[in-house]
Amino acid sequence: MPLSHAPLRRKVTLIDIAAACGVSRATVSLVLRGSPLVNRDTRARVQAELQRQGYIYNRAAANLRRRTTSSIALVVNDLGNPFFAEFAAGVDEVVGAAGFVTLLGSTGESAERQQAVLGSLVEHNPGGVILSPAEGSEAARVMDALGPQMPLLMFNRELEGEAPASAPWDTLMLDNARGIGLATEHLIARGHRRIAFFGGHARSTPGQQRRAGFLAAMKRAKLEVPSGFLVESAPNRLDAARASAVLLDLRTRPTAAVCYNDAVALGLMLAMGRRGMRPGRDLALTGFDDIDEAALASPGLTTLATAPRERGRQAARLLLARLGHPHEPGQRTTVPVELVIRESSCPPPAA
Amino acid sequence: MPLSHAPLRRKVTLIDIAAACGVSRATVSLVLRGSPLVNRDTRARVQAELQRQGYIYNRAAANLRRRTTSSIALVVNDLGNPFFAEFAAGVDEVVGAAGFVTLLGSTGESAERQQAVLGSLVEHNPGGVILSPAEGSEAARVMDALGPQMPLLMFNRELEGEAPASAPWDTLMLDNARGIGLATEHLIARGHRRIAFFGGHARSTPGQQRRAGFLAAMKRAKLEVPSGFLVESAPNRLDAARASAVLLDLRTRPTAAVCYNDAVALGLMLAMGRRGMRPGRDLALTGFDDIDEAALASPGLTTLATAPRERGRQAARLLLARLGHPHEPGQRTTVPVELVIRESSCPPPAA
DNA sequence: CTGAAAGCGCTTACAG
DNA sequence: CTGAAAGCGCTTACAG
Numbered sequence: 001m002p003l004s005h006a007p008l009r010r011k012v013t014l015i016d017i018a019a020a021c022g023v024s025r026a027t028v029s030l031v032l033r034g035s036p037l038v039n040r041d042t043r044a045r046v047q048a049e050l051q052r053q054g055y056i057y058n059r060a061a062a063n064l065r066r067r068t069t070s071s072i073a074l075v076v077n078d079l080g081n082p083f084f085a086e087f088a089a090g091v092d093e094v095v096g097a098a099g100f101v102t103l104l105g106s107t108g109e110s111a112e113r114q115q116a117v118l119g120s121l122v123e124h125n126p127g128g129v130i131l132s133p134a135e136g137s138e139a140a141r142v143m144d145a146l147g148p149q150m151p152l153l154m155f156n157r158e159l160e161g162e163a164p165a166s167a168p169w170d171t172l173m174l175d176n177a178r179g180i181g182l183a184t185e186h187l188i189a190r191g192h193r194r195i196a197f198f199g200g201h202a203r204s205t206p207g208q209q210r211r212a213g214f215l216a217a218m219k220r221a222k223l224e225v226p227s228g229f230l231v232e233s234a235p236n237r238l239d240a241a242r243a244s245a246v247l248l249d250l251r252t253r254p255t256a257a258v259c260y261n262d263a264v265a266l267g268l269m270l271a272m273g274r275r276g277m278r279p280g281r282d283l284a285l286t287g288f289d290d291i292d293e294a295a296l297a298s299p300g301l302t303t304l305a306t307a308p309r310e311r312g313r314q315a316a317r318l319l320l321a322r323l324g325h326p327h328e329p330g331q332r333t334t335v336p337v338e339l340v341i342r343e344s345s346c347p348p349p350a351a
Numbered sequence: 352m353p354l355s356h357a358p359l360r361r362k363v364t365l366i367d368i369a370a371a372c373g374v375s376r377a378t379v380s381l382v383l384r385g386s387p388l389v390n391r392d393t394r395a396r397v398q399a400e401l402q403r404q405g406y407i408y409n410r411a412a413a414n415l416r417r418r419t420t421s422s423i424a425l426v427v428n429d430l431g432n433p434f435f436a437e438f439a440a441g442v443d444e445v446v447g448a449a450g451f452v453t454l455l456g457s458t459g460e461s462a463e464r465q466q467a468v469l470g471s472l473v474e475h476n477p478g479g480v481i482l483s484p485a486e487g488s489e490a491a492r493v494m495d496a497l498g499p500q501m502p503l504l505m506f507n508r509e510l511e512g513e514a515p516a517s518a519p520w521d522t523l524m525l526d527n528a529r530g531i532g533l534a535t536e537h538l539i540a541r542g543h544r545r546i547a548f549f550g551g552h553a554r555s556t557p558g559q560q561r562r563a564g565f566l567a568a569m570k571r572a573k574l575e576v577p578s579g580f581l582v583e584s585a586p587n588r589l590d591a592a593r594a595s596a597v598l599l600d601l602r603t604r605p606t607a608a609v610c611y612n613d614a615v616a617l618g619l620m621l622a623m624g625r626r627g628m629r630p631g632r633d634l635a636l637t638g639f640d641d642i643d644e645a646a647l648a649s650p651g652l653t654t655l656a657t658a659p660r661e662r663g664r665q666a667a668r669l670l671l672a673r674l675g676h677p678h679e680p681g682q683r684t685t686v687p688v689e690l691v692i693r694e695s696s697c698p699p700p701a702a
Numbered sequence: 703c704t705g706a707a708a709g710c711g712c713t714t715a716c717a718g
Numbered sequence: 719c720t721g722a723a724a725g726c727g728c729t730t731a732c733a734g
Contacts, residue, residue, distance in 0.1 A: 011500075013727055024705045029729060039703060054498050059474040060411040061727035064710045071475070074455070079443065080660065085436030092430065092457045096468060101475050104425070104455040106443045117447060123410040124422070124452050147405050149362075237643075266647060292588075293644050296617060298624075309431065364711055375721045380713060390719060412711035415726045 012053045020049050032057065063125070072319060073126040075105040075117055077134045082291055083308045084132060087155070090312020091130060098320055100127065111137040118145035128319045132156045135204055139163055151326060153319045155311070157205040168330025170322055172315050176206050176288075177213030179304040179337035183258050183286040184217035186302065186339060191348040192256040192284060196229035198247055198268060199240050200260025207235075207260065210288070214258050229254055233264060240267025248275065248283075255284060255349035262287035262294045262303055269297065284346035288337075299344030304337040311335065363404045371400050383408065414476070423670060424477040426456040426468055428485045433642050434659045435483060438506070441663020442481060449671055451478065462488040469496035479670045483507045486555055490514055502677060504670045506662070508556040519681025521673055523666050527557050527639075528564030530655040530688035534609050534637040535568035537653065537690060542699040543607040543635060547580035549598055549619060550591045551611025558586075558611065561639070565609050580605055584615060591618025599626065599634075606635060606700035613638035613645045613654055620648065635697035639688075650695030655688040662686065 014025045014032075021028070023042060030038050031046040038046075049055075059070055072095045076084040092102045103126055105117035114134045121129070128151035131142070139161035146152060152169035163169055180197075187195055197214045200207040211230070218225050228250050233243035240259075244267065247257065259265035265287035269279040279285060280299040287294055287303035294301040318333065365376045365383075372379070374393060381389050382397040389397075400406075410421055423446045427435040443453045454477055456468035465485045472480070479502035482493070490512035497503060503520035514520055538546055548565045551558040562581070569576050579601050584594035591610075595618065598608065610616035616638035620630040630636060631650040638645055638654035645652040669684065 011727090015727080025727090026706085026729080027704060030704090033729090037703060042703080056498055057474045058415075058476060058727055060476055061415055061710090062729070064409075064412055064415060064712090065727080065729045067710065071454075079440035080433075080437050082431075082433050082436065085433065085439075086431050088436075088455070089430035089457050092455055093459075096456065096471065099471070101471060102455040103422075104439070104443055104453040105447065106440050108444075120447065120450070120452060123408045125409060125411055147407055237647075270647065293647060296588075296621065296644060296648065298649050362711090366711080376711090377713080377722085378720060381720090384713090388719060393719080409711055412726090413713070415728090416711080416713045418726065 011058075012055045013058070016053060017046060017049050017055055020053070021045050069125050069127040070099065071101045071103050071124065071126045072316070073103040073105065073118075073121040073124075073129045075107060075114065075121065075129065076132045077107050077109045077114075079104075079106045083289055083306070086308035087132070087312040087315070090309035090314075091316045092312075093309075094313045094316035094320070098316075100320075107134045109134045111135070111141070115141055115145055118142065122146055122150065126150075127323050128152065130155060130315050130319055133159055135201065136160065149326070151319060151322045153315055153322070155315050163330065170318055170331045170333070172311065172318060172333045172335070174206070174306055174311075175334050175336050176209035177216065179288065179339070180210040180213035180258060181217040182337075182339040183288075183302070183304060184214050185221075186341065187256045187258065187284060187286065187346055188217070188221050188223070190284070190346055192346075193223055193349075194229075194252070194254045194256070195223065195225075196231065196247055196254035196257045197225075198231050198257040198259045198285075199233045199243065199264030200235050202230075202232050204235075210260055226252075233260075233267075235261055235264060237263045237267035237270065240264040241271045242267075244268045244271035248272070248277070253283070256346065257283060257285045259285055259287050262289045262291045262301060265301055265303070266293060266297060269301075280345045280347060281350065284349070286346060290340050294340075295342070300342030302342045302345045303340050305340050306335075306337050362409075363406045364409070367404060368397060368400050368406055371404070372396050420476050420478040421450065422452045422454050422475065422477045423667070424454040424456065424469075424472040424475075424480045426458060426465065426472065426480065427483045428458050428460045428465075430455075430457045434640055434657070437659035438483070438663040438666070441660035441665075442667045443663075444660075445664045445667035445671070449667075451671075458485045460485045462486070462492070466492055466496055469493065473497055473501065477501075478674050479503065481506060481666050481670055484510055486552065487511065500677070502670060502673045504666055504673070506666050514681065521669055521682045521684070523662065523669060523684045523686070525557070525657055525662075526685050526687050527560035528567065530639065530657075530690070531561040531564035531609060532568040533688075533690040534639070534653070534655060535565050536572075537692065538607045538609065538635060538637065538697055539568070539572050539574070541635070541697055543697075544574055544700075545580075545603070545605045545607070546574065546576075547582065547598055547605040547608045548576075549582050549608040549610045549636075550584045550594065550615030551586050553581075553583050555586075561611060577603075584611075584618075586612055586615060588614045588618035588621065591615040592622045593618075595619050595622035599623070599628070604634070607697065608634060608636045610636055610638050613640045613642045613652060616652055616654070617644060617648060620652075631696045631698060632701070635700070637697060641691050645691075646693070651693035653693045653696045654691050656691050657686075657688050 017028045018025045095102045107114040132155040139159040154171045233240045287301045290303045290305035294303045369376045446453045458465040483506045490510040505522045584591045638652045641654045641656035645654045
């Protein structure tokens with residue numbers, strides 16, 4: 001807990017302003033917060049003096065006295081991922097507009113680091129926490145770091161283990177199952193019958209949901225999914241390129257692959273290119289996220305748009321709304337994702 | 352200044368722990384900060400009680416009393432841009448490891464919003480500010496928001512106007528001119544003679560530097576740059592695609608284009624594709640930044656790597672070092688960028 | 703309309 | 719080794 005911290009230079013305080021104007025600190029405080037109780041003349045004199053001395057409001061002191069807070073903690077598993085960067089931008093936009101400040105934490109997908117980050121952030125007394133948890137992080141540990149009272153909004157993934165009944169959190173989740181269902185149905189409608197699900201970790205929340213959506217859509221169409229047609233990878237391009245071999249080496253290859261996300265789809269395309277296969281023509285595929293590259297890749301990638309910046313705004317709004325009502329039951333929000341069709345990545349099967 | 356803020360729930364404080372253990376607050380405080388002065392037994396009892404009651408340290412109160420700070424403000428012009436997202440991730444990594452917390456602000460490239468963001472952040476009393484300024488932001492206004500005492504590190508761009516002698520800031524800049532010089536020389540070495548500089552705003556700091564680097568390299572090679580060979584655009588893909596027409600409609604086209612950055616290069620490639628031109632073959636090009644897409648695009652894009660995450664770490668280290676020495680003169684750091692050659696984007700000219 | 707006093711949750715000399 | 723008192727920079731009743 002005790003860490004090195006920097007000393008502060010001497011600052012202008014209310015006392016300096018009050019002394020210069022010949023009024024009390026209380027009066028200056030009232031001016032600062034725009035109270036109508038103060039005489040116009042006095043107000044003008046005080047404001048001029050604030051300006052002149054370069055006074056900077058010490059919100060920490062005010063928060064301490066008023067028992068309020070003016071920050072929101074945002075903890076994401078990977079800021080380097082454009083999806084989460086956009087999400088963070090959306091959060092900060094709304095948080096800032098509400099007069100709060102965003103405390104940032106990035107966990108690099110490590111549950112250990114997440115624990116340390118939460119412990120550090122919570123000491124700064126945020127009004128609430130928006131958490132996109134690292135893989136494998138547990139409800140009990142998170143609650144341990146945050147305490148039972150902290151308003152908490154979970155984004156994108158669930159924690160492992162149960163939410164304590166006493167401290168339900170809010171959630172904002174993408175409708176992964178339905179989204180992947182749309183992609184799968186699109187491929188089926190184009191004539192594909194042998195379809196694989198490629199990439200992602202099977203046990204992560206979105207992984208489970210996306211696989212489930214895929215399997216359900218296949219079942220509805222009465223299509224079989226051979227066991228080799230479910231291939232795992234880390235949810236990034238590099239590992240996906242590696243894992244592609246498993247899929248591409250099958251004696252009976254699929255004609256199409258529903259991919260866990262765009263990064264994984266791009267990794268698969270990369271691997272195909274290296275083998276002289278043409279993505280789209282030799283294997284149709286779809287992604288998830290609609291990252292910028294999806295439109296740019298060749299062929300353009302059919303994918304599911306999640307509007308991460310808008311999700312960030314939404315998450316911030318949900319959490320800010322919660323601050324006023326700490327004791328109401330946890331609220332679960334699921335947002336639909338939209339199929340973005342780029343024909344070139346999923347033509348009908350060759351033969 | 353007065354904005355809505357959320358009320359705090361009743362919290363466990365030092366007083367609760369002290370009362371439960373039958374010791375004074377001072378003793379608990381010493382335990383918290385690991386002082387060796389406390390009796391082993393007392394320490395153990397206090398620690399057990401801290402755990403039992405779920406005590407959360409109030410760092411704001413401690414900072415107030417000790418006149419210290421434990422946060423760093425990070426203000427970027429666009430978090431949605433992967434370059435700045437990576438930079439932010441690097442900053443947060445080092446800031447967090449030093450026991451500080453990152454206060455995030457995103458300005459969306461608006462000098463107005465930047466002013467508001469700085470004003471809000473500074474009230475939270477950060478130890479210093481890392482600023483990647485919005486285009487067109489002025490030194491005087493920034494100093495006005497931050498006060499003369501605030502340690503400040505400028506990243507990537509300069510402010511307009513002079514730094515006051517009393518308050519020099521540190522800078523961390525990319526060696527734009529030299530980087531673009533490398534790219535230009537590479538194209539020249541491959542046999543190109545008619546080379547354009549494409550995209551970016553001519554008056555932004557990096558825009559000026561990159562153009563200057565291009566012109567200097569052309570001059571060294573005694574090559575002419577017709578006036579139509581300098582084309583401006585916003586530094587993003589969309590506007591670059593629009594601006595491409597100016598370049599591609601020239602009666603005497605260049606055989607190669609040195610692009611302001613990767614986004615702009617990708618926009619140019621997009622526009623070429625729409626006209627049935629093949630990037631690389633019909634017009635060689637280079638980028639700047641080495642974003643992920645540069646490797647993935649087809650053809651792969653020759654570009655300049657800036658290692659934004661490492662730049663973020665470096666910025667945080669520079670600022671943290673400055674905290675201990677507030678009065679030493681401002682320090683200017685320029686880091687080299689590295690040419691990443693992907694042959695396919697810049698073959699020799701066709702004829 | 704303005705001021706004197708108390709207090710938010712900590713830490714820091716200073717006694718003992 | 720532990721406790722009583724003062725104070726960081728604000729705000730909030732309460733008097734006047």
